[in-house]
Amino acid sequence: MIEIKKNYIDSKNEQAVIVAIRRPEVSRIEVDDHLNELKELARTAGADVKAQVVQERPAPDSAYFIGKGKLEQVQELIEEHNANLVIFDDELSPAQVKNISRVLEDIKVIDRTALILDIFADHAKSSEAKTQVELAQLNYLLPRLTRQWQHLSRQVGGIGTKGPGETQLETDRRLVRTRISKLKIRLAEIDKQNSTRRQHRDSMYRVALIGYTNAGKSTLMNALSDADIGVEDKLFATLDTTIRRVPINDVLTVLISDTVGFIRKLPHQLVASFRSTLSESSEADLLLHVVDISHPHYDEHIDVVNGLLSEIDAHQNKRILVFNKVDMISDQATIQHIKSRYENSVFISASRHIGLKNLKKTIIQSFDDQYVVGELHLSFSKGFNEHLVHNFATILEKKYDDDMVYLKVKYHKENEYRITLLLEKYGVKHNTPIA
Ligand SMILES: Nc1nc2c(ncn2[C@@H]2O[C@H](COP(=O)(O)OP(=O)(O)OP(=O)(O)O)[C@@H](O)[C@H]2O)c(=O)[nH]1
Ligand SMILES: [Mg+2]
Incomplete structure:
Protein backbone atom coordinates (compact mmCIF):
# COMPACT_ATOMS: atom_id res chain seq x y z
CA MET A 1 0.00 0.00 0.00
CA ILE A 119 -6.92 17.60 2.54
CA PHE A 120 -7.22 14.94 -0.14
CA ALA A 121 -3.87 13.46 0.93
CA ASP A 122 -5.16 13.28 4.49
CA HIS A 123 -8.50 11.69 3.62
CA ALA A 124 -7.48 9.19 0.94
CA LYS A 125 -7.90 5.65 2.24
CA SER A 126 -8.07 3.17 -0.63
CA SER A 127 -5.07 2.55 -2.81
CA GLU A 128 -7.05 3.95 -5.76
CA ALA A 129 -7.70 7.26 -3.98
CA LYS A 130 -4.08 7.44 -2.80
CA THR A 131 -2.80 6.86 -6.32
CA GLN A 132 -5.14 9.52 -7.68
CA VAL A 133 -4.11 12.05 -5.05
CA GLU A 134 -0.39 11.40 -5.46
CA LEU A 135 -0.72 11.88 -9.20
CA ALA A 136 -2.50 15.20 -8.67
CA GLN A 137 0.17 16.25 -6.12
CA LEU A 138 3.00 15.54 -8.56
CA ASN A 139 1.28 17.26 -11.47
CA TYR A 140 0.94 20.32 -9.27
CA LEU A 141 4.52 20.01 -8.07
CA LEU A 142 6.25 19.50 -11.41
CA PRO A 143 6.18 23.10 -12.67
CA ARG A 144 6.94 24.34 -9.15
CA LEU A 145 10.08 22.33 -8.47
CA THR A 146 12.98 24.30 -7.18
CA ARG A 147 16.37 23.18 -6.02
CA GLN A 148 15.26 23.72 -2.45
CA TRP A 149 12.60 21.08 -2.68
CA GLN A 150 13.07 19.02 0.48
CA HIS A 151 10.49 16.28 0.34
CA LEU A 152 11.17 15.10 -3.15
CA SER A 153 13.27 12.06 -2.35
CA ARG A 154 10.69 10.94 0.18
CA GLN A 155 7.85 11.55 -2.20
CA VAL A 156 9.16 9.92 -5.31
CA GLY A 157 10.89 7.13 -3.45
CA GLY A 158 14.64 7.24 -3.10
CA ILE A 159 17.16 9.71 -4.30
CA GLY A 160 17.86 9.31 -7.98
CA THR A 161 21.34 9.46 -9.34
CA LYS A 162 22.17 12.54 -11.26
CA GLY A 163 22.52 11.81 -14.97
CA PRO A 164 25.60 13.07 -16.83
CA GLY A 165 25.36 16.81 -17.42
CA GLU A 166 22.09 17.05 -15.49
CA THR A 167 21.51 19.75 -12.90
CA GLN A 168 19.86 18.75 -9.63
CA LEU A 169 16.66 20.39 -10.84
CA GLU A 170 16.70 18.39 -14.06
CA THR A 171 17.24 15.19 -12.08
CA ASP A 172 14.32 16.07 -9.82
CA ARG A 173 12.05 16.76 -12.77
CA ARG A 174 13.02 13.48 -14.37
CA LEU A 175 12.24 11.61 -11.13
CA VAL A 176 8.86 13.24 -10.84
CA ARG A 177 8.00 12.49 -14.47
CA THR A 178 8.98 8.84 -14.04
CA ARG A 179 6.83 8.57 -10.95
CA ILE A 180 3.90 10.23 -12.78
CA SER A 181 4.16 7.65 -15.57
CA LYS A 182 4.14 4.80 -13.03
CA LEU A 183 1.08 6.21 -11.28
CA LYS A 184 -0.74 6.62 -14.59
CA ILE A 185 -0.07 2.99 -15.44
CA ARG A 186 -1.32 1.91 -12.03
CA LEU A 187 -4.48 4.00 -12.43
CA ALA A 188 -5.12 2.52 -15.86
CA GLU A 189 -4.92 -0.96 -14.29
CA ILE A 190 -7.33 0.01 -11.51
CA ASP A 191 -9.63 1.54 -14.11
CA LYS A 192 -9.64 -1.70 -16.07
CA GLN A 193 -10.57 -3.69 -12.97
CA ASN A 194 -13.33 -1.22 -12.19
CA SER A 195 -14.85 -1.44 -15.64
CA THR A 196 -14.81 -5.26 -15.48
CA ARG A 197 -16.59 -5.00 -12.14
CA ARG A 198 -19.07 -2.58 -13.70
CA GLN A 199 -19.85 -4.97 -16.54
CA HIS A 200 -20.89 -7.56 -13.97
CA ARG A 201 -23.44 -5.10 -12.62
CA ASP A 202 -24.67 -4.07 -16.03
CA SER A 203 -28.17 -5.45 -15.66
CA MET A 204 -28.93 -3.18 -12.70
CA TYR A 205 -29.89 0.46 -12.60
CA ARG A 206 -27.19 2.72 -11.36
CA VAL A 207 -27.98 5.75 -9.25
CA ALA A 208 -25.13 8.10 -8.32
CA LEU A 209 -25.21 10.48 -5.37
CA ILE A 210 -23.44 13.63 -6.38
CA GLY A 211 -23.23 17.15 -5.02
CA TYR A 212 -21.24 19.84 -3.31
CA THR A 213 -19.00 18.67 -0.49
CA ASN A 214 -20.76 18.46 2.91
CA ALA A 215 -24.25 18.41 1.34
CA GLY A 216 -25.09 15.12 3.07
CA LYS A 217 -24.49 12.54 0.32
CA SER A 218 -22.96 9.94 2.64
CA THR A 219 -25.66 10.52 5.27
CA LEU A 220 -28.27 9.84 2.59
CA MET A 221 -26.37 6.77 1.40
CA ASN A 222 -26.37 5.41 4.97
CA ALA A 223 -30.07 6.20 5.36
CA LEU A 224 -31.01 4.35 2.17
CA SER A 225 -28.73 1.35 2.58
CA ASP A 226 -26.80 -0.70 5.09
CA ALA A 227 -23.61 1.25 4.35
CA ASP A 228 -21.72 2.71 7.28
CA ILE A 229 -19.83 5.53 5.64
CA GLY A 230 -18.06 8.07 7.82
CA VAL A 231 -20.08 11.27 8.02
CA GLU A 232 -18.43 14.44 9.19
CA ASP A 233 -19.03 18.14 9.27
CA LYS A 234 -15.84 18.53 7.28
CA LEU A 235 -15.11 19.16 3.64
CA PHE A 236 -14.19 16.13 1.56
CA ALA A 237 -14.92 13.55 4.25
CA THR A 238 -15.48 11.03 1.45
CA LEU A 239 -12.93 10.33 -1.29
CA ASP A 240 -13.61 6.68 -1.95
CA THR A 241 -16.58 5.33 -3.79
CA THR A 242 -19.03 3.07 -1.96
CA ILE A 243 -21.63 1.12 -3.91
CA ARG A 244 -24.63 -0.62 -2.38
CA ARG A 245 -27.57 -2.59 -3.70
CA VAL A 246 -30.72 -0.83 -2.48
CA PRO A 247 -34.25 -2.21 -2.88
CA ILE A 248 -36.54 0.70 -3.71
CA ASN A 249 -39.74 -1.33 -3.89
CA ASP A 250 -40.81 -4.89 -4.79
CA VAL A 251 -39.77 -4.59 -8.41
CA LEU A 252 -36.98 -2.08 -8.39
CA THR A 253 -33.57 -2.66 -6.85
CA VAL A 254 -30.86 -0.20 -7.79
CA LEU A 255 -27.14 0.21 -7.20
CA ILE A 256 -26.43 3.46 -5.40
CA SER A 257 -22.96 4.97 -5.33
CA ASP A 258 -21.59 7.62 -2.99
CA THR A 259 -18.40 9.34 -3.96
CA VAL A 260 -16.18 12.42 -3.70
CA GLY A 261 -17.94 15.78 -3.52
CA PHE A 262 -17.42 18.90 -5.59
CA ILE A 263 -16.32 22.41 -4.68
CA ARG A 264 -15.91 25.67 -6.54
CA LYS A 265 -12.49 26.00 -8.18
CA LEU A 266 -11.85 22.27 -7.78
CA PRO A 267 -8.20 21.92 -8.81
CA HIS A 268 -7.93 20.67 -12.38
CA GLN A 269 -5.20 18.25 -11.30
CA LEU A 270 -7.74 16.50 -9.08
CA VAL A 271 -10.49 16.50 -11.70
CA ALA A 272 -8.01 14.85 -14.06
CA SER A 273 -6.82 12.15 -11.69
CA PHE A 274 -10.29 11.42 -10.29
CA ARG A 275 -11.74 11.06 -13.78
CA SER A 276 -12.36 7.32 -13.45
CA THR A 277 -14.04 7.75 -10.03
CA LEU A 278 -16.19 10.48 -11.51
CA SER A 279 -17.13 8.32 -14.47
CA GLU A 280 -19.26 6.36 -12.01
CA SER A 281 -21.52 9.44 -12.24
CA SER A 282 -21.34 9.96 -15.99
CA GLU A 283 -22.32 6.33 -16.56
CA ALA A 284 -25.16 6.32 -14.02
CA ASP A 285 -28.76 5.97 -15.18
CA LEU A 286 -29.88 8.55 -12.65
CA LEU A 287 -28.10 11.25 -10.68
CA LEU A 288 -29.34 12.33 -7.27
CA HIS A 289 -27.91 15.81 -6.96
CA VAL A 290 -27.84 16.43 -3.20
CA VAL A 291 -28.00 20.09 -2.14
CA ASP A 292 -27.60 21.53 1.38
CA ILE A 293 -30.68 23.74 1.54
CA SER A 294 -29.49 25.31 4.80
CA HIS A 295 -26.46 26.82 3.08
CA PRO A 296 -27.01 30.53 2.31
CA HIS A 297 -25.54 30.06 -1.17
CA TYR A 298 -26.96 26.70 -2.12
CA ASP A 299 -27.86 28.06 -5.58
CA GLU A 300 -24.23 28.85 -6.32
CA HIS A 301 -23.39 25.30 -5.20
CA ILE A 302 -25.94 23.93 -7.68
CA ASP A 303 -24.28 25.94 -10.48
CA VAL A 304 -20.80 24.72 -9.50
CA VAL A 305 -21.96 21.09 -9.53
CA ASN A 306 -23.72 21.55 -12.89
CA GLY A 307 -20.54 23.08 -14.32
CA LEU A 308 -18.43 20.16 -13.14
CA LEU A 309 -20.99 17.67 -14.48
CA SER A 310 -20.57 19.23 -17.93
CA GLU A 311 -16.82 18.90 -17.55
CA ILE A 312 -17.10 15.16 -16.89
CA ASP A 313 -19.78 14.69 -19.56
CA ALA A 314 -22.52 13.81 -17.10
CA HIS A 315 -24.80 16.80 -17.67
CA GLN A 316 -27.08 14.86 -20.01
CA ASN A 317 -27.92 12.21 -17.43
CA LYS A 318 -31.36 12.04 -15.85
CA ARG A 319 -31.26 14.03 -12.65
CA ILE A 320 -33.29 14.67 -9.49
CA LEU A 321 -32.43 17.63 -7.27
CA VAL A 322 -32.51 16.43 -3.68
CA PHE A 323 -32.68 19.35 -1.26
CA ASN A 324 -31.31 18.00 2.02
CA LYS A 325 -31.30 19.32 5.62
CA VAL A 326 -34.92 20.57 5.50
CA ASP A 327 -34.94 20.14 9.29
CA MET A 328 -32.88 23.36 9.37
CA ILE A 329 -35.57 25.34 7.54
CA SER A 330 -38.49 26.42 9.69
CA ASP A 331 -40.12 28.57 7.03
CA GLN A 332 -42.37 26.59 4.67
CA ALA A 333 -42.52 29.54 2.25
CA THR A 334 -38.80 29.10 1.50
CA ILE A 335 -39.38 25.49 0.52
CA GLN A 336 -42.37 26.41 -1.66
CA HIS A 337 -40.30 29.11 -3.34
CA ILE A 338 -37.48 26.67 -4.13
CA LYS A 339 -39.96 24.06 -5.34
CA SER A 340 -41.35 26.53 -7.85
CA ARG A 341 -37.88 27.44 -9.08
CA TYR A 342 -36.49 23.95 -9.51
CA GLU A 343 -38.57 21.33 -11.24
CA ASN A 344 -37.98 17.69 -10.44
CA SER A 345 -36.90 18.46 -6.89
CA VAL A 346 -37.55 16.65 -3.64
CA PHE A 347 -37.05 17.79 -0.06
CA ILE A 348 -35.55 15.56 2.58
CA SER A 349 -33.58 15.35 5.77
CA ALA A 350 -31.14 12.49 5.40
CA SER A 351 -30.11 12.54 9.05
CA ARG A 352 -33.68 12.61 10.35
CA HIS A 353 -35.09 10.30 7.67
CA ILE A 354 -37.66 12.87 6.52
CA GLY A 355 -39.00 12.62 2.96
CA LEU A 356 -37.22 9.39 2.06
CA LYS A 357 -40.45 7.67 0.95
CA ASN A 358 -41.16 10.51 -1.41
CA LEU A 359 -37.59 10.37 -2.72
CA LYS A 360 -38.02 6.65 -3.44
CA LYS A 361 -41.32 7.39 -5.19
CA THR A 362 -39.57 9.94 -7.38
CA ILE A 363 -36.78 7.46 -8.17
CA ILE A 364 -39.39 4.89 -9.22
CA GLN A 365 -41.19 7.45 -11.39
CA SER A 366 -37.96 8.32 -13.13
CA PHE A 367 -37.59 4.68 -14.17
CA ASP A 368 -41.27 4.24 -14.98
CA ASP A 369 -40.78 4.28 -18.74
CA GLN A 370 -38.64 1.19 -18.28
CA TYR A 371 -41.56 -0.87 -16.94
CA VAL A 372 -44.32 -2.71 -18.70
CA VAL A 373 -47.74 -3.74 -17.48
CA GLY A 374 -48.92 -7.07 -18.84
CA GLU A 375 -51.99 -9.28 -18.50
CA LEU A 376 -51.47 -13.01 -18.14
CA HIS A 377 -53.80 -16.04 -18.08
CA LEU A 378 -52.04 -18.96 -16.48
CA SER A 379 -53.10 -22.48 -15.72
CA PHE A 380 -52.57 -24.19 -12.36
CA SER A 381 -53.11 -27.59 -13.93
CA LYS A 382 -50.09 -27.00 -16.13
CA GLY A 383 -48.12 -26.46 -12.90
CA PHE A 384 -48.18 -22.70 -12.48
CA ASN A 385 -47.45 -21.35 -9.02
CA GLU A 386 -47.52 -17.67 -8.02
CA HIS A 387 -44.03 -17.68 -6.57
CA LEU A 388 -42.78 -18.14 -10.15
CA VAL A 389 -43.47 -14.48 -10.93
CA HIS A 390 -42.47 -12.90 -7.63
CA ASN A 391 -38.80 -12.60 -8.53
CA PHE A 392 -39.26 -10.29 -11.45
CA ALA A 393 -42.75 -8.83 -11.43
CA THR A 394 -45.25 -7.21 -9.11
CA ILE A 395 -48.79 -8.47 -9.15
CA LEU A 396 -51.16 -5.54 -9.54
CA GLU A 397 -54.42 -7.49 -9.90
CA LYS A 398 -55.41 -11.12 -9.43
CA LYS A 399 -58.61 -13.04 -10.35
CA TYR A 400 -59.26 -16.80 -10.19
CA ASP A 401 -61.30 -18.74 -12.70
CA ASP A 402 -61.49 -22.50 -11.98
CA ASP A 403 -58.09 -23.87 -12.84
CA MET A 404 -56.82 -20.55 -14.08
CA VAL A 405 -55.59 -17.30 -12.71
CA TYR A 406 -55.71 -13.91 -14.37
CA LEU A 407 -52.82 -11.67 -13.38
CA LYS A 408 -52.08 -8.08 -14.15
CA VAL A 409 -48.34 -7.65 -13.57
CA LYS A 410 -45.75 -4.94 -13.81
CA TYR A 411 -42.21 -5.89 -14.78
CA HIS A 412 -39.07 -4.40 -16.15
CA LYS A 413 -38.84 -4.63 -19.91
CA GLU A 414 -35.59 -6.58 -19.58
CA ASN A 415 -37.67 -9.37 -18.05
CA GLU A 416 -39.90 -9.68 -21.10
CA TYR A 417 -38.21 -12.98 -21.99
CA ARG A 418 -39.12 -14.42 -18.59
CA ILE A 419 -42.76 -13.55 -19.19
CA THR A 420 -42.55 -15.22 -22.58
CA LEU A 421 -41.09 -18.38 -21.02
CA LEU A 422 -43.79 -18.36 -18.37
CA LEU A 423 -46.51 -18.11 -20.99
CA GLU A 424 -44.99 -20.83 -23.13
CA LYS A 425 -45.04 -23.17 -20.14
CA TYR A 426 -48.21 -22.28 -18.25
CA GLY A 427 -50.06 -19.80 -20.42
CA VAL A 428 -53.58 -19.91 -21.73
CA LYS A 429 -53.71 -16.55 -23.37
CA HIS A 430 -51.47 -13.53 -23.35
CA ASN A 431 -52.77 -10.13 -24.17
CA THR A 432 -50.02 -7.93 -25.50
CA PRO A 433 -48.67 -5.71 -22.75
CA ILE A 434 -50.53 -2.49 -22.19
CA ALA A 435 -48.25 0.41 -21.35
N1 LIG B 1 -29.19 19.17 10.08
C1 LIG B 1 -28.86 18.21 9.20
N2 LIG B 1 -27.58 17.86 9.03
C2 LIG B 1 -27.30 16.89 8.13
C3 LIG B 1 -28.31 16.24 7.38
N3 LIG B 1 -27.72 15.36 6.54
C4 LIG B 1 -26.38 15.45 6.78
N4 LIG B 1 -26.12 16.36 7.73
C5 LIG B 1 -24.80 16.74 8.30
O1 LIG B 1 -24.04 17.35 7.27
C6 LIG B 1 -22.64 17.05 7.44
C7 LIG B 1 -22.08 16.46 6.16
O2 LIG B 1 -22.68 15.21 5.91
P1 LIG B 1 -22.00 14.12 4.96
O3 LIG B 1 -23.02 13.04 4.76
O4 LIG B 1 -20.66 13.75 5.46
O5 LIG B 1 -21.86 14.98 3.63
P2 LIG B 1 -21.19 14.58 2.23
O6 LIG B 1 -22.00 15.22 1.17
O7 LIG B 1 -21.04 13.10 2.16
O8 LIG B 1 -19.81 15.33 2.35
P3 LIG B 1 -18.35 14.97 1.71
O9 LIG B 1 -18.15 13.49 1.73
O10 LIG B 1 -17.42 15.68 2.62
O11 LIG B 1 -18.35 15.54 0.33
C8 LIG B 1 -22.57 16.08 8.62
O12 LIG B 1 -22.25 16.83 9.76
C9 LIG B 1 -23.98 15.53 8.72
O13 LIG B 1 -24.32 15.12 10.02
C10 LIG B 1 -29.68 16.63 7.58
O14 LIG B 1 -30.63 16.14 7.00
N5 LIG B 1 -29.88 17.62 8.51
MG1 LIG C 1 -19.40 11.96 2.02
Missing part, protein backbone atom coordinates in the same frame (compact mmCIF):
# COMPACT_ATOMS: atom_id res chain seq x y z
CA ILE A 2 1.45 3.36 -0.98
CA GLU A 3 1.74 6.08 1.60
CA ILE A 4 1.06 9.66 0.72
CA LYS A 5 1.60 12.70 2.85
CA LYS A 6 0.39 16.22 3.16
CA ASN A 7 2.98 18.48 1.60
CA TYR A 8 2.15 21.90 2.93
CA ILE A 9 0.34 22.00 6.27
CA ASP A 10 2.46 20.25 8.89
CA SER A 11 0.64 20.31 12.14
CA LYS A 12 -2.40 21.40 14.01
CA ASN A 13 -0.59 24.54 15.08
CA GLU A 14 -0.48 26.43 11.84
CA GLN A 15 -1.66 30.03 12.16
CA ALA A 16 -2.78 31.41 8.85
CA VAL A 17 -3.69 34.65 7.12
CA ILE A 18 -5.95 34.18 4.10
CA VAL A 19 -5.92 36.38 1.01
CA ALA A 20 -8.51 36.77 -1.74
CA ILE A 21 -9.45 39.22 -4.44
CA ARG A 22 -12.95 40.48 -5.07
CA ARG A 23 -13.82 40.94 -8.72
CA PRO A 24 -16.27 43.79 -9.40
CA GLU A 25 -19.07 41.43 -10.48
CA VAL A 26 -18.96 39.48 -7.22
CA SER A 27 -21.00 40.78 -4.29
CA ARG A 28 -19.54 41.37 -0.85
CA ILE A 29 -21.81 38.67 0.59
CA GLU A 30 -20.55 36.16 -1.93
CA VAL A 31 -16.94 37.01 -1.14
CA ASP A 32 -17.64 36.52 2.57
CA ASP A 33 -19.09 33.13 1.75
CA HIS A 34 -16.03 32.23 -0.33
CA LEU A 35 -13.75 33.30 2.51
CA ASN A 36 -15.76 31.22 4.98
CA GLU A 37 -15.33 28.26 2.69
CA LEU A 38 -11.58 28.87 2.51
CA LYS A 39 -11.48 29.04 6.33
CA GLU A 40 -13.37 25.77 6.47
CA LEU A 41 -10.86 24.21 4.06
CA ALA A 42 -7.99 25.54 6.19
CA ARG A 43 -9.60 24.18 9.35
CA THR A 44 -10.08 20.78 7.72
CA ALA A 45 -6.39 20.75 6.73
CA GLY A 46 -5.35 21.68 10.27
CA ALA A 47 -4.70 25.44 10.08
CA ASP A 48 -6.28 28.13 12.18
CA VAL A 49 -7.20 31.28 10.26
CA LYS A 50 -6.31 34.40 12.24
CA ALA A 51 -6.97 37.16 9.72
CA GLN A 52 -8.09 37.84 6.18
CA VAL A 53 -7.24 40.33 3.46
CA VAL A 54 -9.47 41.06 0.47
CA GLN A 55 -8.50 43.32 -2.37
CA GLU A 56 -10.99 44.57 -4.93
CA ARG A 57 -9.58 44.26 -8.42
CA PRO A 58 -10.75 42.97 -11.80
CA ALA A 59 -8.00 40.34 -12.07
CA PRO A 60 -5.09 39.03 -10.01
CA ASP A 61 -1.80 40.88 -10.27
CA SER A 62 0.48 38.79 -12.45
CA ALA A 63 3.48 39.24 -10.16
CA TYR A 64 2.04 39.29 -6.62
CA PHE A 65 -1.61 38.19 -7.01
CA ILE A 66 -2.62 41.30 -5.03
CA GLY A 67 -0.99 44.71 -5.21
CA LYS A 68 2.45 45.00 -3.66
CA GLY A 69 1.14 47.61 -1.20
CA LYS A 70 -1.60 45.25 -0.10
CA LEU A 71 1.01 42.57 0.46
CA GLU A 72 2.58 44.84 3.04
CA GLN A 73 -0.71 44.82 4.90
CA VAL A 74 -0.56 41.01 4.83
CA GLN A 75 2.94 41.25 6.33
CA GLU A 76 1.64 43.43 9.18
CA LEU A 77 -1.18 40.99 9.93
CA ILE A 78 1.29 38.11 9.97
CA GLU A 79 3.36 39.90 12.59
CA GLU A 80 0.34 40.98 14.62
CA HIS A 81 -1.05 37.42 14.79
CA ASN A 82 2.22 35.59 14.86
CA ALA A 83 1.14 33.68 11.78
CA ASN A 84 3.43 31.32 9.86
CA LEU A 85 1.34 30.67 6.80
CA VAL A 86 -0.46 32.61 4.05
CA ILE A 87 -3.16 30.96 1.97
CA PHE A 88 -4.35 32.48 -1.33
CA ASP A 89 -7.87 31.68 -2.54
CA ASP A 90 -6.75 30.94 -6.12
CA GLU A 91 -4.06 28.89 -7.75
CA LEU A 92 -0.82 30.90 -7.84
CA SER A 93 1.66 30.65 -10.67
CA PRO A 94 5.14 29.41 -9.73
CA ALA A 95 6.44 32.95 -10.37
CA GLN A 96 3.83 34.50 -8.07
CA VAL A 97 4.80 32.13 -5.24
CA LYS A 98 8.46 33.05 -5.73
CA ASN A 99 7.75 36.80 -5.74
CA ILE A 100 5.43 36.71 -2.76
CA SER A 101 7.83 34.52 -0.78
CA ARG A 102 10.59 37.04 -1.44
CA VAL A 103 8.48 39.81 0.13
CA LEU A 104 7.14 37.75 3.04
CA GLU A 105 10.48 36.07 3.71
CA ASP A 106 10.21 33.19 6.21
CA ILE A 107 6.48 32.71 5.77
CA LYS A 108 5.03 29.67 4.04
CA VAL A 109 3.04 30.71 0.97
CA ILE A 110 0.43 28.29 -0.34
CA ASP A 111 -2.59 28.47 -2.63
CA ARG A 112 -6.07 26.98 -2.68
CA THR A 113 -4.94 24.04 -4.79
CA ALA A 114 -2.16 23.09 -2.36
CA LEU A 115 -4.62 23.33 0.52
CA ILE A 116 -7.16 21.06 -1.17
CA LEU A 117 -4.42 18.62 -2.20
CA ASP A 118 -3.36 18.38 1.45
